[in-house]
Amino acid sequence: MASNTVSTKKTSGFDSLPISIQMLIGVALLLLIAVIGFAVFFAIDVLLLDFDPIGKLAGLIFGGK
Numbered sequence: 001m002a003s004n005t006v007s008t009k010k011t012s013g014f015d016s017l018p019i020s021i022q023m024l025i026g027v028a029l030l031l032l033i034a035v036i037g038f039a040v041f042f043a044i045d046v047l048l049l050d051f052d053p054i055g056k057l058a059g060l061i062f063g064g065k
Contacts, residue, residue: 014022048054 014025017025
């Protein structure tokens with residue numbers, strides 16, 4: 001028959017860190033995600049707007065100048 005006890009196995013080493021350290025790691029990861037997101041956005045912005053590959057392709061297809 002199954003017992004009604006709760007399993008006490010450890011989930012991760014992160015849970016054993018103090019809450020302030022967990023908070024700092026969380027904030028640092030959020031900042032990292034924001035920086036990576038901005039870098040990807042900036043790269044796409046430079047690629048699509050400054051180099052304008054779609055406009056050049058449309059110009060080649062439709063003969064515009």
